Amino acid sequence: MTDSELLHARLHEVWRNRPGLGALSAVNHTSIGLRFIVTGLLFFVIGGLLAMAIRTQLAFPDNDFVGHAVYNQLFTLHGTTMMFLFAVPTLEGAAMYLIPKLLGSRDMVFPRLSAYGYWCYLFGGLLLYSSLLFDAAPDGGWFMYTPLTGPAFSPGKGPDFWLIGITLAEVSAVSAAVELIVSILKTRAPGMALHRMPVFAWAMLVVAFMILFGFPPLILASLLLELERAFGWVFFDATRGGDPLLWQHLFWLFGHPEVYIIFLPAAGLLSTMIPVLAGRPLASYTAVVIALVAVGFLSFGLWVHHMYAVGIPQLALAFFSAASMAVAIPTGIQVFTWIATLWPARPRLTVPMLYVFGFFFVFTLGGLTGVMVALAPFDWQVHDTHFVVAHLHYVLIGGMVFPLFGAFYYWLPLASGRLPSEWLGKAAFWLMFIGFNLTFLVMHLTGMLGMPRRVYTYLPGIGWEWPNLLSSIGGFVLAIGTAAFLIDVVLHFRYGRRAPANPWQADTLEWTMPAPPPPYNFAAIPEIRTRHPLWDTPELAEALHQGRGYLGHPRPARREILGTTLVDARPEQVIVVPGNTWLPLLTAAVTAAGFIGFLAKSYWLAALAFAGVLLLALRWAWSGPSLPARMQAAPGLELPLHPHHPRPPGWWGMLMALGADATIAASLLFGYFFYWTVTPDWPPPTMPASNLPLGLAGLIQLAASSVLIMLGQRSGGHRGAALCALLALLAASATLAGALAPGGIMPTRHAYDAIATAFATWHGLHVLACLTVGAVLAWRRQAPERRGQWRIAALLWHYTVLQGLALIGVLLLFPRLL
Amino acid sequence: MTAGLHRQFAIIVAPLIWAAHFVLSYALLSIGCALNWQAAQAFGLDLIRGLLLLLTVAAVAALLLLLGSARNTGHSLRIGSRARFMATIAGGLSVLSLIAVLWIGLAVVLIPPCR
Numbered sequence: 001m002t003d004s005e006l007l008h009a010r011l012h013e014v015w016r017n018r019p020g021l022g023a024l025s026a027v028n029h030t031s032i033g034l035r036f037i038v039t040g041l042l043f044f045v046i047g048g049l050l051a052m053a054i055r056t057q058l059a060f061p062d063n064d065f066v067g068h069a070v071y072n073q074l075f076t077l078h079g080t081t082m083m084f085l086f087a088v089p090t091l092e093g094a095a096m097y098l099i100p101k102l103l104g105s106r107d108m109v110f111p112r113l114s115a116y117g118y119w120c121y122l123f124g125g126l127l128l129y130s131s132l133l134f135d136a137a138p139d140g141g142w143f144m145y146t147p148l149t150g151p152a153f154s155p156g157k158g159p160d161f162w163l164i165g166i167t168l169a170e171v172s173a174v175s176a177a178v179e180l181i182v183s184i185l186k187t188r189a190p191g192m193a194l195h196r197m198p199v200f201a202w203a204m205l206v207v208a209f210m211i212l213f214g215f216p217p218l219i220l221a222s223l224l225l226e227l228e229r230a231f232g233w234v235f236f237d238a239t240r241g242g243d244p245l246l247w248q249h250l251f252w253l254f255g256h257p258e259v260y261i262i263f264l265p266a267a268g269l270l271s272t273m274i275p276v277l278a279g280r281p282l283a284s285y286t287a288v289v290i291a292l293v294a295v296g297f298l299s300f301g302l303w304v305h306h307m308y309a310v311g312i313p314q315l316a317l318a319f320f321s322a323a324s325m326a327v328a329i330p331t332g333i334q335v336f337t338w339i340a341t342l343w344p345a346r347p348r349l350t351v352p353m354l355y356v357f358g359f360f361f362v363f364t365l366g367g368l369t370g371v372m373v374a375l376a377p378f379d380w381q382v383h384d385t386h387f388v389v390a391h392l393h394y395v396l397i398g399g400m401v402f403p404l405f406g407a408f409y410y411w412l413p414l415a416s417g418r419l420p421s422e423w424l425g426k427a428a429f430w431l432m433f434i435g436f437n438l439t440f441l442v443m444h445l446t447g448m449l450g451m452p453r454r455v456y457t458y459l460p461g462i463g464w465e466w467p468n469l470l471s472s473i474g475g476f477v478l479a480i481g482t483a484a485f486l487i488d489v490v491l492h493f494r495y496g497r498r499a500p501a502n503p504w505q506a507d508t509l510e511w512t513m514p515a516p517p518p519p520y521n522f523a524a525i526p527e528i529r530t531r532h533p534l535w536d537t538p539e540l541a542e543a544l545h546q547g548r549g550y551l552g553h554p555r556p557a558r559r560e561i562l563g564t565t566l567v568d569a570r571p572e573q574v575i576v577v578p579g580n581t582w583l584p585l586l587t588a589a590v591t592a593a594g595f596i597g598f599l600a601k602s603y604w605l606a607a608l609a610f611a612g613v614l615l616l617a618l619r620w621a622w623s624g625p626s627l628p629a630r631m632q633a634a635p636g637l638e639l640p641l642h643p644h645h646p647r648p649p650g651w652w653g654m655l656m657a658l659g660a661d662a663t664i665a666a667s668l669l670f671g672y673f674f675y676w677t678v679t680p681d682w683p684p685p686t687m688p689a690s691n692l693p694l695g696l697a698g699l700i701q702l703a704a705s706s707v708l709i710m711l712g713q714r715s716g717g718h719r720g721a722a723l724c725a726l727l728a729l730l731a732a733s734a735t736l737a738g739a740l741a742p743g744g745i746m747p748t749r750h751a752y753d754a755i756a757t758a759f760a761t762w763h764g765l766h767v768l769a770c771l772t773v774g775a776v777l778a779w780r781r782q783a784p785e786r787r788g789q790w791r792i793a794a795l796l797w798h799y800t801v802l803q804g805l806a807l808i809g810v811l812l813l814f815p816r817l818l
Numbered sequence: 819m820t821a822g823l824h825r826q827f828a829i830i831v832a833p834l835i836w837a838a839h840f841v842l843s844y845a846l847l848s849i850g851c852a853l854n855w856q857a858a859q860a861f862g863l864d865l866i867r868g869l870l871l872l873l874t875v876a877a878v879a880a881l882l883l884l885l886g887s888a889r890n891t892g893h894s895l896r897i898g899s900r901a902r903f904m905a906t907i908a909g910g911l912s913v914l915s916l917i918a919v920l921w922i923g924l925a926v927v928l929i930p931p932c933r
Contacts, residue, residue, distance in 0.1 A: 193900045194900060194903070194904070195899075195900045195903035195904070286903060286906050286907065286910070287910070289907060290906075290907055290910035290911055290914070293829075293830065293833065293907070293911060294833060294910075294911055294914045294915075296833075297830075297833035297834075297836060297837060297915075298833075298836075298914075298918060300837065301836075301837070301840045301918075313847065313851055313931060313932050313933055314929050314930075314933055315847060315925060315926070315929045315930065315931045315932070315933075316844060316847050316848065318922075318925035318928075318929050319840065319843060319844055319847075319922050319925060321925075322918070322921035322922045322924070322925055323840065323918060323921075323922070325921070326914075326917060326918040326921050329914060329917065330914060567900070568900065673845075673849075676852075677848050677849060677851075677852040678852075
């Protein structure tokens with residue numbers, strides 16, 4: 001055995017998954033990424049079958065293939081599945097699979113978190129579909145508008161399955177976002193400064209931040225609706241001070257960024273593939289990065305364009321209309337950059353290239369109809385008609401499915417080491433392309449002829465027969481094309497020809513690895529000096545294979561990855577990531593049990609399960625090998641191991657997770673002030689006044705606990721300070737509880753009571769987390785490697801105090817200002 | 819490194835100004851209409867739109883300043899350097915944010931509030 005063979009064998013030993021059922025304990029990004037993708041594709045097939053049923057029903061007037069009740073369930077599950085269980089998770093999976101490989105890292109920073117996210121996603125999807133077993137599939141549309149989905153009009157369990165299953169799947173999206181942000185910012189190969197980062201990493205960085213701020217409003221809205229349904233708390237019931245429009249605001253605060261959360265990863269894939277297929281660099285890397293960041297921001301200013309018909313003042317509609325059109329500018333910048341990249345090139349019409357062209361045609365049309373419906377007066381004409389259905393499918397299938405399928409053909413030779421069939425691939429593309437356009441181009445016309453969405457049938461003689469029949473035929477052609485694609489993918493694992501190394505002559509680091517990639521990706525981490533490492537240094541693959549680079553030492557015994565600085569990617573720490581463990585699966589299973597307990601109204605089970613999650617989380621945080629302070633990361637370079645670094649990855653992870661928490665707090669505040677503008681009596685006369693002096697005393701105690709934590713941290717982790725902070729927090733909570741509700745709050749009485757209780761509950765959950773963490777700090781002895789843990793705990797603590805000051809401060813002071 | 823983080827934060831200041839302008843405009847309009855502020859008129863303009871225009875002028879001024887500073891720093895830096903890349907990003911984002919803010923300003927001029 002040569003030295004390099006020995007190194008690879010040892011790395012394999014450290015990084016491999018366990019065999020057989022033990023593979024379920026895998027946490028490695030390659031395995032988890034592939035699991036996300038495969039599961040996502042399975043849900044895509046299910047969602048597609050639902051679509052076939054819809055098109056069968058609509059093919060003829062007065063058709064009785066399904067009744068109206070089943071039809072409602074069909075379109076609800078179709079939309080929900082495609083958005084939450086296919087599009088987002090599959091793209092996250094692609095990102096998890098590709099990002100470390102593109103960045104020159106061996107894994108993501110929180111492998112257990114990605115595994116936990118995967119299981120939550122799987123359990124959430126299964127929970128949603130288990131509604132079929134109870135004949136209780138949700139039927140309120142994928143956006144679940146209240147009051148239709150409230151307790152009065154949907155007394156069954158359908159909405160509960162939706163709310164609980166989808167929230168569980170969203171936990172997965174938020175955890176993936178935290179994971180992706182920290183991995184992209186902190187584990188790029190040395191020298192890969194921000195201006196050399198692959199565009200796909202830029203796209204995913206923007207998307208991950210969008211998930212962090214976009215998903216929490218929906219998570220909150222789902223929790224509020226579930227509380228209204230299960231316990232009668234008032235949030236959306238207008239007779240008791242609530243407002244159903246709050247649901248629409250919170251839903252679309254998520255829902256519009258969601259469209260770009262789906263499109264931008266695909267745009268990142270396109271920006272990676274197009275230059276390689278054209279054989280030249282992207283026409284303007286900088287312009288694409290500017291466009292990605294701009295879309296990330298602007299997409300948060302569009303949500304009301306889904307609500308043009310609900311009676312909001314015209315000037316406010318104009319703000320959202322303006323932002324909706326403005327977002328077309330950065331999107332156009334990207335499209336024109338891709339065209340400019342391809343313009344002087346003579347790309348071969350390979351299968352990925354066909355999908356790129358398919359994307360151009362379909363997505364651009366979807367973008368143009370998007371600008372049309374961004375105009376409020378036009379939207380009023382086509383609102384809730386099939387025109388909108390056609391538009392959104394052009395955007396989503398054009399903007400996501402075509403690029404994704406192109407990406408499959410582009411990266412399959414890496415993932416499997418084999419080539420799919422060129423013939424079958426092209427046939428699949430053309431069937432999909434023709435079928436798609438037949439279905440949805442015609443559907444614009446159906447909408448213009450006035451056919452509304454979500455109706456299960458129509459009468460003959462109003463001119464809707466032919467367009468509907470054509471759309472249905474096209475839908476089946478599209479389905480046959482998709483089936484051909486899936487067959488090609490499955491068959492190629494067995495019958496595909498062996499792929500040559502770097503078959504597309506690409507410039508990015510993933511093509512330095514053997515195919516399929518080993519679980520550790522790289523035997524050594526490269527030093528990056530250019531934006532196109534493989535074009536500028538083709539000998540890199542061989543050097544890395546020999547273990548020449550960072551962390552290429554000959555006796556690896558732990559899963560080590562390199563931590564680098566945020567902007568310039570200078571090596572700063574060695575991060576030891578955990579190996580195979582059952583903790584993620586176990587924690588996700590217990591989390592799901594809690595959600596099921598809630599669904600079944602077995603609140604003892606829910607309480608028990610959430611206590612279990614807390615215990616498992618402690619075990620999770622506690623476990624970790626004791627590591628030396630420093631190690632040699634390369635000849636002449638000694639680096640600290642992550643527990644000894646002042647900012648370990650966990651600190652960054654906590655910071656990002658708190659960003660999501662802050663969004664929930666901000667959404668709660670939005671709800672409070674929204675009610676104020678629409679509810680005549682706010683606060684209602686039934687609401688007893690709070691005790692201001694006592695409340696202020698409580699806020700001071702709250703702030704004091706933060707000061708104590710700060711002092712404890714300054715003195716290197718003082719246990720006494722943690723204990724005092726703990727007591728101060730307990731005292732603050734008791735004082736504030738007394739101050740806020742001298743006469744009692746009844747969340748079933750009025751929306752004011754309900755949202756005040758929601759404020760208190762959200763703050764209380766954070767207090768609980770701080771108390772747990774504080775107890776651990778007070779209990780464990782001081783040690784230099786625990787400094788990082790103190791920092792992470794302090795971050796959580798200070799955030800909790802700030803959030804408490806804001807939420808409780810509003811409850812105490814705002815009614816006195818009115 | 820935290821200092822570095824501060825400096826790099828500068829690249830997203832422009833879209834943050836757009837976001838602040840957007841959220842404040844929407845909030846001001848919603849609260850103003852709830853409290854019937856449009857009744858107060860001066861110089862042929864109601865109070866709500868007057869405040870919205872002030873807000874827009876402030877945002878435009880801030881974005882122009884930002885654009886100018888990005889251009890100045892950008893020119894003095896080596897082509898292909900990370901710092902120049904960041905300055906270009908900051909400048910490009912200022913232009914896009916400026917367009918988005920002006921677009922909203924246009925709506926304020928043309929459309930009466932609260933209807």
